[in-house]
Amino acid sequence: MIDDDLWSAVGDPTRRRLLDLLLTGNGGTATTLSEQLPVTRQAVAKHLGVLDRVGLVHALPAGRERRYEVDEAQLARAVAQLTSVGESWDARLQRIKRIAERVQRDRTADTDR
Amino acid sequence: MEFGRIEREIRIDATPEVVYEVVSSPEHLREWWPDEAEFEPVVGGTGSITFGDPASPEAKVEQLTVVEADPPRRFAFRWVHDKGVVAAPDNSLLVTMDLVASDGGTLLRFTETGFRERGWEAAVLEQAYRDHSSGWDHFLPRLVTRAESLVARP
Numbered sequence: 001m002i003d004d005d006l007w008s009a010v011g012d013p014t015r016r017r018l019l020d021l022l023l024t025g026n027g028g029t030a031t032t033l034s035e036q037l038p039v040t041r042q043a044v045a046k047h048l049g050v051l052d053r054v055g056l057v058h059a060l061p062a063g064r065e066r067r068y069e070v071d072e073a074q075l076a077r078a079v080a081q082l083t084s085v086g087e088s089w090d091a092r093l094q095r096i097k098r099i100a101e102r103v104q105r106d107r108t109a110d111t112d113r
Numbered sequence: 114m115e116f117g118r119i120e121r122e123i124r125i126d127a128t129p130e131v132v133y134e135v136v137s138s139p140e141h142l143r144e145w146w147p148d149e150a151e152f153e154p155v156v157g158g159t160g161s162i163t164f165g166d167p168a169s170p171e172a173k174v175e176q177l178t179v180v181e182a183d184p185p186r187r188f189a190f191r192w193v194h195d196k197g198v199v200a201a202p203d204n205s206l207l208v209t210m211d212l213v214a215s216d217g218g219t220l221l222r223f224t225e226t227g228f229r230e231r232g233w234e235a236a237v238l239e240q241a242y243r244d245h246s247s248g249w250d251h252f253l254p255r256l257v258t259r260a261e262s263l264v265a266r267p
Contacts, residue, residue, distance in 0.1 A: 085119060085225075086119045086121070089119055089121060089223065089225065090121065092145055092146055093121055093123045093221065093223060094123075095144070095145035095146075096123075096125070096132070096135055096136060096145050096221065097123055097124075097125045097221075099135050099141060099144055099145055100125050100127035100131050100132045100134075100135045100219075101125060101126050101127050103127065103131050103134070103135065104126065104127035104128065104131045107131070
């Protein structure tokens with residue numbers, strides 16, 4: 001089952017950068033994150049809202065701000081979806097192998113004849 | 114963390130010349146991927162690949178543009194761009210097949226990139242083809258037909 005919202009949430013480069021920062025910095029607020037990115041605090045808050053809605057991050061109150069953390073399980077789900085694209089290529093490559101080896105055997109047999 | 118690239122390597126007991134033919138000719142492509150393939154396997158060659166019965170309105174047609182054709186070393190194409198537009202990094206996925214001769218066979222290095230640039234919609238689309246293009250229910254009947262034609266051959 002493909003979750004379009006989840007995929008488009010990770011489809012944006014700024015949001016992927018935010019996820020990277022949250023993972024390496026062990027969480028952060030819109031303020032601390034905007035200091036590390038060439039975008040405003042407001043823009044960061046908006047992106048965090050998108051990530052929050054698809055469950056990729058969770059907010060915890062921290063003083064006057066909200067502190068965000070990555071939801072590892074949901075992130076793993078997003079990554080697993082790309083993995084399954086990889087698996088469909090595995091199947092195609094196996095077919096390429098079988099076909100090429102069959103063609104090779106046929107040709108070798110023809111030369112030996 | 115890299116979300117945007119798929120890389121694979123597979124060893125094939127066939128010469129790079131044979132493998133090149135299988136990965137680049139529309140006739141062979143139909144055996145391992147889409148149901149229909151129409152394109153010129155030369156640099157700049159454009160065409161389409163179709164998933165599902167081409168006569169059915171349910172069929173999915175995708176555009177394909179050959180970007181490198183260097184037999185028997187490398188074959189690369191872009192796909193999923195809109196019809197009539199020039200394939201570019203921001204509108205398509207890039208599939209590259211590199212072939213290296215090794216021990217009388219071939220090492221095939223496969224990469225698909227562009228998920229970052231093209232967005233995840235493209236990956237979703239890729240996955241949508243998964244069920245009917247990678248299932249044995251799709252492949253087995255063809256394999257049987259092929260095997261029978263080989264046996265029937267004088």
